[in-house]
Amino acid sequence: MRRRLYALAGPLALALALPAQALAADEPKTDPTKEFLLEPWIKIPKIGPIDLSITKGVFYLLLSTTILLVGTLLVVRHLRLHPRKLQAFVEIVYDFSETQIGRASLPAKTYTTWFPYLATLFLFIWINNIISYLPLPVDTEHEIWGWLPTPSFYAATSNLSVTLALTLVTFFASHYVGIQNNGVRGYFKSWFPPISGPINILIVPLEILSQLLRLVSLSVRLFANMLAGHLLVLMCVSLIIIIGNVFVAAASIPVAVFFYCFELVLVANLQAFIFALLSGIYIGTAAEPHH
Amino acid sequence: MALEGNVNEAAQNLALGIGTAIGAIGPGIGVGYLIGKTIEGVSRQPEMRGELQGLMFLGLALTEAITFYALLMSFVAFFIGK
Numbered sequence: 001m002r003r004r005l006y007a008l009a010g011p012l013a014l015a016l017a018l019p020a021q022a023l024a025a026d027e028p029k030t031d032p033t034k035e036f037l038l039e040p041w042i043k044i045p046k047i048g049p050i051d052l053s054i055t056k057g058v059f060y061l062l063l064s065t066t067i068l069l070v071g072t073l074l075v076v077r078h079l080r081l082h083p084r085k086l087q088a089f090v091e092i093v094y095d096f097s098e099t100q101i102g103r104a105s106l107p108a109k110t111y112t113t114w115f116p117y118l119a120t121l122f123l124f125i126w127i128n129n130i131i132s133y134l135p136l137p138v139d140t141e142h143e144i145w146g147w148l149p150t151p152s153f154y155a156a157t158s159n160l161s162v163t164l165a166l167t168l169v170t171f172f173a174s175h176y177v178g179i180q181n182n183g184v185r186g187y188f189k190s191w192f193p194p195i196s197g198p199i200n201i202l203i204v205p206l207e208i209l210s211q212l213l214r215l216v217s218l219s220v221r222l223f224a225n226m227l228a229g230h231l232l233v234l235m236c237v238s239l240i241i242i243i244g245n246v247f248v249a250a251a252s253i254p255v256a257v258f259f260y261c262f263e264l265v266l267v268a269n270l271q272a273f274i275f276a277l278l279s280g281i282y283i284g285t286a287a288e289p290h291h
Numbered sequence: 292m293a294l295e296g297n298v299n300e301a302a303q304n305l306a307l308g309i310g311t312a313i314g315a316i317g318p319g320i321g322v323g324y325l326i327g328k329t330i331e332g333v334s335r336q337p338e339m340r341g342e343l344q345g346l347m348f349l350g351l352a353l354t355e356a357i358t359f360y361a362l363l364m365s366f367v368a369f370f371i372g373k
Contacts, residue, residue: 033370100345217356220356220359220360220363221352221353221356221359224356224359224360224362224363225355225356225359227359227363228359228362270348270351270352271352273348273352274349274352274353277349
């Protein structure tokens with residue numbers, strides 16, 4: 001237990017060293033919202049309107065994918081009957097995603113096809129959320145000793161493009177599953193209430209609207225939670241610079257630590273779980289409509 | 292009374308503050324109600340604790356997100372048009 005506390009103290013101390021970046025600047029000004037600007041690190045010429053430059057967000061996406069691939073490959077290549085620590089951890093995560101996400105949301109006939117997607121979604125968002133709270137040297141605006149970028153926070157999931165792309169996959173997957181299982185007519189018929197008459201004119205637009213609003217709610221929920229979480233911690237720490245009084249630290253640093261722990265322990269895990277679970281529910285209800 | 296100074300900027304600042312504050316009222320009530328009802332349920336049937344807690348966290352995440360929609364729209368008002 002004590003060792004774990006020490007392990008936590010490292011990232012926390014690094015996180016609290018963040019105002020160093022503002023002190024290093026010429027004018028004593030800091031703007032936490034600038035942390036969310038994406039400046040290309042490696043420029044790749046645009047292909048039409050598509051910009052494929054490597055930015056901070058791309059770096060975080062690649063990092064999380066690498067962690068996932070290396071971690072799972074390490075475990076899968078040396079499977080043991082009596083699991084060691086890493087394997088036991090991966091087994092717990094798998095068990096959780098099977099019982100809490102897969103079995104809870106998908107009907108039996110679509111389970112084998114779509115559980116891998118949900119588990120991947122959960123793990124990808126989860127790892128992204130967790131590594132976003134580790135201070136990594138990614139802030140290219142300021143540098144320590146002239147070469148090392150200052151440690152900073154950024155989450156790939158605090159970018160609307162990433163979450164919207166994930167949501168679009170779920171959106172199209174749910175309609176695909178619906179049409180596959182019920183046929184084109186059967187699926188779109190399930191959008192209509194079983195009663196006929198003029199009330200249909202009222203209900204059908206609502207149903208279509210709710211289908212489209214899923215795109216907004218699912219993507220914005222994850223995006224806004226991560227953005228607000230990072231902004232809150234950064235803002236608490238930057239308050240010292242903005243107000244310009246060292247004694248503000250006595251109040252704002254404990255608040256920052258509290259929100260840091262709250263976001264890392266609760267919100268980061270919960271949002272990944274919610275995103276995967278709601279994706280599963282959308283796919284599951286499309287496969288077996290209630291009507 | 293004529294307004295002096297940068298009225299646009301003042302309005303944007305007010306939009307950020309008031310928008311976030313009003314947006315936090317509803318979810319605040321919702322989260323309180325949700326957790327209160329969960330406590331009520333657990334005190335009635337303590338053996339259901341695990342299941343109720345799972346449902347509570349699901350509802351918590353869904354309710355809490357509404358605050359952030361308001362926050363997001365306030366940020367849009369704050370940053371766009373500057």
